[in-house]
Amino acid sequence: MADPIKVLVQQLAKLPGIGEKTATRLAFHIIRSPEEYAVALADAIRGVRREVRLCSVCCSLTTDDPCAFCADARRDRETVCVVAHPPELIAIERTGAYRGRYHVLHGVLAPLEGLGPEDLRITELLRRLAGGEIREIILALSSTVEGEATALYLTKVLRPLGVRVTRIASGVPIGGELEYTDPATISRALEGRREA
């Protein structure tokens, strides 16, 4: 293989979920595609690293500081939805069901991987609470062991500060068949039952 192709395959294979075979296929696609595409892709990669930063308020990814969510006066200032990673913020925003602010932790507690509270953007969240405006913190964390541990930790830290701390509901997903739902999810759905 020509050296520039080898180099590109190596770099592409560093991306998550991309093995050497896929990287090779992508590299040959890039070679065959119009030069404008290769230039646009390369510029987009450089651009994202150069222009995207963390919002100094909510730590979401943004080109402007504060970000569009924090700067939008129509969004409820009293409610903050805490997510672990930026894509989760986008997933929530896509529903159109939430009109409060956000806070991105950039991780979850994972002691086995050496990730403690000091590695998450918790200090920034506490600083926001000191402003006194926030009434409710919604923890929108994944239902994984690490997500649960992070939610428990945050609840312990936040509740004494006089703020309401809630968690998004766990249960049977919409369209999910009860028969094929795992026992842990069913237990959680029973526990979280509400008046019909």
Add this chain to the structure above:
Amino acid sequence: MADPIKVLVQQLAKLPGIGEKTATRLAFHIIRSPEEYAVALADAIRGVRREVRLCSVCCSLTTDDPCAFCADARRDRETVCVVAHPPELIAIERTGAYRGRYHVLHGVLAPLEGLGPEDLRITELLRRLAGGEIREIILALSSTVEGEATALYLTKVLRPLGVRVTRIASGVPIGGELEYTDPATISRALEGRREA
């Protein structure tokens, strides 16, 4: 989503086999990765389009013209292995079982997609044959409808020129269980049987 992220997701989603979800995951990975990686990846993409060209002899992808295969005096000049695409050349080369030259068609006949003989690098192959040095052309094309059609077409064009035209064998893959091999492959394997 911040605009530079959207732009990157759009560009990544143009790659084959990469949908919007995967593109989003890759984009966030690039944002989180060290800046050196983003720069190296962007440079590799630009580099491959700038430095890689077609060998003027065999049409393989190369940075030097003629390519390393055509320039290697130790390789058999009398045998040319014809492949449809560059990755197939690499697959053959990886076996270490072939020491002749190559010719890359950059496609197969696909009339339904409007790909005729004039879209393949056949003129370049005929020009090489005019040199008089080539004695055997091995057609190493996939066992697909298009691959078969291309092989038949090339056989018809090349045989009258007094060159030996062969095809790589079709049959049961090594490690393949006869019980689970499709009927067409078994028929082909029977047809191609040899003295034990």
